[in-house]
Amino acid sequence: MQVGSLLGQKVAINEFVAFMSLGQMKAAHLLSPNSVFISTFALASFSNFSSIGISMGAFSALAPGRQSDLAAMGFKALFAAILAGFMTATVAGFWHSILG
Template sequence: AWLLGIEAGDTQVAGQLLGKRLILTEIPAYRELGMLAQQGAVSARSFVVLSYALCGFTHVASMGIFVGGFAALAPGRRDDLASLGPRALLGAVLATLMTGALAGILFHGQASLIR
């Protein structure tokens, strides 16, 4: 989380939110981020970075949808698709993390974004 540009005091919370997004979906993670922002428990910078880093279909359920959907289209390639699923998930996670990092680079301290 620190490499994304999350402030040092928010790294544990950010890691938990990113883990929730990966295992569950982005909905519970966004709910918790919203509550933390209302309480002032995360900085404005961390809020912006996490808002972008949590966005996307980068969770285990989406990998299942990917494999199941494409396996229905090409039943003979089911094993190939199943082995490709975790790599596609890793690529998707890295893409959303890069988006969050870029948001952190472009952030200029407008605290009004979270009010």
């Protein structure tokens, strides 16, 4: 439940705020070491609303006539970025459990 709030902070605000909260939770011993390890990888990506907005702004400047196409892909790109971060955390957790 606590890791879910970190992921929500990451997507809604940004990863820096989520990492600060992770540090506070770690210091208060609210998370297991394995949760801290996997959460670190899950939080380490730019999959949040502001990053998607910045990317869409940059691509709109490069292709001004395709702004509607870019806007249609914004949430799909965010979803793909979130899944990519989760896949990284999954692989890290897998190797951590084997080599741990």
